[in-house]
Amino acid sequence: MRRFDFTYLVENPLLWQEECAVSIGVFDGFHLGHRSIIERNVAWARKEGWHSMVITFNRNPKMVTNSQKMEKRLTSEVQLEQFLDECGVDYLLVIDFSAEFSTLTAEEFLILVTTVSTIKMMVVGSDFRCGVAASSAGPVQLQEYLGRLEPGSFVEVPPFIVNDEGLNVSSTLVRKKLLEGALDKVQGMLGRPYTLDVAAYPARVNEHGLLYRTKAFTQLLPPPGWYDGRLFDHEDAAIDGVVCLTEEELSFTPEDHSRIEGRVGIKGLGLIAKRSTIA
Secondary structure, three states: OEEEEHHHHHHOOOOOOOEEEEEEOOOOOOOHHHHHHHHHHHHHHHHHOOEEEEEEEOOOHHHHOOOOOOOOEOOOHHHHHHHHHHHOOOEEEEEOOOOOHHHOOHHHHHHHHHHHOEEEEEEOOOOOOEOOHHHOEOHHHHHHHHHHHOOOOEEEOOOOOEOOOOOEOOHHHHHHHHHOOOHHHHHHHHOOOEEEEOOOOOOEEOOOOEEEEHHHOOEOOOOOEEEEEEEEEOOOOEEEEEEEEOOOEEEEEEOOHHHOOOOOOEEEEEEEEEOOOOO
16 A cells, blocks of 8 residues: 655645545544445455545544544554555545645535546545535535536445444444443454554563553543553564553553563554453
């Protein structure tokens, strides 16, 4: 997968002749609903001989424009790139969501999108919106705009994924359940354990295991408490243990301390389930 700055491609349209299936979104958390969108995108692209393209943002537009409360991310940029690459996406375009960019109308934004490639189709979520609030476009309006800007292109909207409580899976619901400490519900909506990208953070090794400062994390954390955890290295070897999370620190104590001694290249720390006791 190749990553590009969106504005760079608008000014230097290297991919303008590439026929693409395109999906646009924040994709924070990359839950099962997001995965269904991207998998449909990639499936169409492979079937028709197009390329798969995902356009995302370096900051959540809803949080930047104050239409949603500012909160930490569920996934790091590195994690999102990994998930998209694993799905088979060819191109990832990242928009620097500035104050100026936030004033674009839906049509102005889509004109830019059609500048960077030849759009054959778009796959978006049911709750997709683009453009400044007064003139924003959802999936229906998106089809109308594309019909003018890219004749013959079409829009597909996969159905919502529903969790075990009958609720539509969304990043907002994932955040809610995470902040409640309901990691089993979070894992069910993500299709994997909620994992902290710890590669960029220094850890202190002591007689118990690894120790991190929680304030350093840019990802959202569950409430303080004891959790079953799983540490992953860059070869995806897993080490099970116990996580103790406080307001100041996060510690990981492995079941087998010898497996962590001298280990380098720690990539992720998965939070599996909350413990009622330390035992």
